[in-house]
Amino acid sequence: MESIREASQRIAKISAHLQPPNSQTEESCVLKRADCRAKRGAPGFKVAILGAAGGIGQPLAMLMKMNPLVSVLHLYDVVNTPGVTADIGHMDTGAVVRGFLGQPQLENALTGMDLVIIPAGVPRKPGMTRDDLFNINAGIVRTLCEGIAKCCRNAIVNLISNPVNSTVPIAAEVFKKAGTYDPKRLLGVTMLDVVRANTFVAEVLGLHPKEVDVPVVGGHAGVTILPLLSQVKPPSSFTPEETEYLTKRIQDGGTEVVQAKAGAGSATLSMAYAAVKFADACLRGLRGDAGVVECAFVASEVTELPFFATKVRLGRRGAEEVYQLGPLNEYERVGLERAKKELAESIQKGVSFIRK
Numbered sequence: 001m002e003s004i005r006e007a008s009q010r011i012a013k014i015s016a017h018l019q020p021p022n023s024q025t026e027e028s029c030v031l032k033r034a035d036c037r038a039k040r041g042a043p044g045f046k047v048a049i050l051g052a053a054g055g056i057g058q059p060l061a062m063l064m065k066m067n068p069l070v071s072v073l074h075l076y077d078v079v080n081t082p083g084v085t086a087d088i089g090h091m092d093t094g095a096v097v098r099g100f101l102g103q104p105q106l107e108n109a110l111t112g113m114d115l116v117i118i119p120a121g122v123p124r125k126p127g128m129t130r131d132d133l134f135n136i137n138a139g140i141v142r143t144l145c146e147g148i149a150k151c152c153r154n155a156i157v158n159l160i161s162n163p164v165n166s167t168v169p170i171a172a173e174v175f176k177k178a179g180t181y182d183p184k185r186l187l188g189v190t191m192l193d194v195v196r197a198n199t200f201v202a203e204v205l206g207l208h209p210k211e212v213d214v215p216v217v218g219g220h221a222g223v224t225i226l227p228l229l230s231q232v233k234p235p236s237s238f239t240p241e242e243t244e245y246l247t248k249r250i251q252d253g254g255t256e257v258v259q260a261k262a263g264a265g266s267a268t269l270s271m272a273y274a275a276v277k278f279a280d281a282c283l284r285g286l287r288g289d290a291g292v293v294e295c296a297f298v299a300s301e302v303t304e305l306p307f308f309a310t311k312v313r314l315g316r317r318g319a320e321e322v323y324q325l326g327p328l329n330e331y332e333r334v335g336l337e338r339a340k341k342e343l344a345e346s347i348q349k350g351v352s353f354i355r356k
């Protein structure tokens with residue numbers, strides 16, 4: 001029988017040859033991952049996060065690693081993915097995690113993906129609008145979407161990078177240019193507005209946020225964020241003061257966090273939570289679950305604008321049905337006109353960035 005000493009020498013020998021399981025180190029392993037007796041081909045979806053080492057990317061990667069619908073998780077960024085990948089890769093949940101660093105590895109990160117989540121780009125500092133991020137983030141989103149068009153044209157894309165009201169039209173134009181555009185598969189993530197609206201409305205009504213459903217339509221910046229308090233579930237009435245307070249607080253939720261962080265970025269943890277809630281809904285839709293409905297900023301015919309956020313039904317092909325606004329009260333009708341004016345400019349700015 002093997003003595004304890006012999007056993008520990010044997011284990012030390014194996015450990016010395018085992019490297020962290022990421023794509024940068026596998027070549028140098030003596031015991032390659034291919035030689036391990038790991039279970040292969042687990043059912044589930046392949047998900048890539050672009051911008052995975054950032055403030056949103058890291059907690060988002062952690063939460064996606066915990067999602068049982070995910071079998072493979074690719075983490076791409078221009079910095080720090082080896083560390084994030086090694087760290088998250090040790091979690092004893094099902095998804096296999098692989099890291100990809102820098103532009104030369106973008107194509108490998110994207111090949112074969114079912115869902116691509118994009119939180120890459122710079123965040124706001126106090127005093128900035130989301131539109132102030134356009135100059136840097138527009139180019140980042142363009143490059144990443146060119147990669148998607150080339151390597152995983154059928155993937156569902158969840159776009160988080162701001163300004164969402166312009167980055168979604170940018171992505172659409174990139175895909176059109178590449179001949180791969182499917183409007184159903186491109187979704188701007190406005191879930192954080194819904195998460196905030198549910199929280200703040202629940203506070204006012206004295207309910208648990210899980211019991212509350214607030215549709216938030218329009219876009220994802222200031223007055224373009226339009227909560228429809230007249231359609232809150234459970235049916236509720238609000239005084240004019242409550243309506244004004246809730247609408248403003250939901251519209252300014254992002255700025256509230258930017259100011260509280262005082263130069264250290266914008267919402268990351270609540271955004272990662274919201275992104276996972278939305279990604280999970282997309283994956284349930286892909287799986288064929290019935291009745292998966294969430295708000296998102298998508299190609300739309302609900303208004304005269306080419307993109308608009310409303311409730312959408314998520315299915316195997318993405319946003320399979322885009323729901324109408326439903327009846328609005330006078331306060332919401334005025335808000336809608338203001339939202340559409342700003343949205344039209346932001347959409348046009350995104351379109352012109354690619355067409356110019």
Ligand SMILES: NC(=O)C1=CN([C@@H]2O[C@H](COP(=O)(O)OP(=O)(O)OC[C@H]3O[C@@H](n4cnc5c(N)ncnc54)[C@H](O)[C@@H]3O)[C@@H](O)[C@H]2O)C=CC1
Pocket residue numbers: 050051052053054055056057076077078079119120121122123124133137140143144159160161162163164189190191192193220265266267268271
């Ligand atoms: N849609 C929404 O509701 C929200 C959107 N955001 C937006 O999400 C974006 C990211 O925010 P944070 O994670 O806080 O920023 P961050 O600066 O902490 O992280 C961004 C990450 O993107 C990476 N990155 C930069 N260029 C890249 C490229 N070409 N390819 C891949 N990765 C690249 C950076 O290296 C960094 O790790 C910002 O634009 C922010 O405004 C933030 C909160 C809510």
Ligand SMILES: O=C([O-])CC(=O)C(=O)O
Pocket residue numbers: 123124130162192253254255257258266267
């Ligand atoms: O406010 C920002 O810059 C980030 C964001 O989009 C949000 O928190 O809603």
